[in-house]
Amino acid sequence: MNKKDLATMKNKPVAEIEKELHELRAKLVNLKFDLQAGKVKNIHDVHVVKKSIAQLLTVMHERSLTEAAAK
Numbered sequence: 001m002n003k004k005d006l007a008t009m010k011n012k013p014v015a016e017i018e019k020e021l022h023e024l025r026a027k028l029v030n031l032k033f034d035l036q037a038g039k040v041k042n043i044h045d046v047h048v049v050k051k052s053i054a055q056l057l058t059v060m061h062e063r064s065l066t067e068a069a070a071k
Contacts, residue, residue: 001052010059021056024049 001009009017028049034040 001048001055006055006059009056010063014060014063017056017060021053021060024053024056028053 031040031046
């Protein structure tokens with residue numbers, strides 16, 4: 001996920017962010033299974049997916065903090 005994608009995710013609804021997060025977690029599980037089976041040669045993909053998951057979780061956490069501060 002590049003910076004432009006991350007910036008657009010910040011403006012999307014929480015439900016859509018959660019859907020993307022669910023898809024990335026499923027992709028990570030599949031990548032881990034394929035890695036153990038020897039199907040994946042590029043282990044960098046696992047790193048990229050993990051980083052994207054962390055970025056989305058950060059966006060959700062920031063949003064919850066701003067909503068809590070507004071109350």
